[in-house]
Amino acid sequence: MKSIHLYFRQSVITSVILLSAIFYYGCSVNLIATYDQTAVNDIIQAYQLVDSFYQKLSNTPEDQRDYKTFSGDYEKIESSLRVLVLRNSARTLNKESTEIAKNILGLWQKYKNNHKESNNYDSDLIEIHRNRFFENFEAMTVAENSKPRTKEQ
């Protein structure tokens, strides 16, 4: 009788451990993508392109800021931003970073079209837009840096 009781107790303990292990390893909670250093590098690289563009625009006299002079830069940077959106959307549990990347791309396209329509870029707006891009890229970096370093974290 005693051995049956002992056997039962051991079985219960073994089952609890197995269930816990299965539950833990099979169903560990993952709410967000893990940190990716490559993603951080992509963000910094894209930001460098955008910021250099605004530096160039700012250094150009207002009467020489016609759209045609900058159209090549616009296309090149837009392509980089599209890649940034795609790379982020390819990662699972990465909805927030993808949305921020889409916001950046949307702002870029909007300012490009405004420049194309007016064929000029107001000096005050250059500073406002440059700072706005910094804030959006910063938000993207904060998001990436806040992600767990491993899946289990």
Next chain:
Amino acid sequence: MDLNFEEIFDGMLSVFGNNLKEGGEEALTYGQKVLAERKAGLENISKVFAKKFADLLKQYESELEDEKTTLESQLLAGEVIVKSTAQKAINEAMDFLVGAIKKLI
């Protein structure tokens, strides 16, 4: 922005005339003549600035819209912080549970 200057100018004439009535017929006639001479200049200035104000307002609203987008990006980053913290808390609690069960062996 559509600016009906004729209507506005008629209103101006009426206000102007009402105030000049006290000065007699001569003052009223002279005042209306002076204002009529200024009509073209006033119309030109009003139309130019009405257009500038409308464009400026449109630009201002557009910039505010972009500020909203930026705020949205910052709140999305905040969501990542919250999710990451919650994930860490849950998984560490699970670690504690598994550790406690292992001690029972």
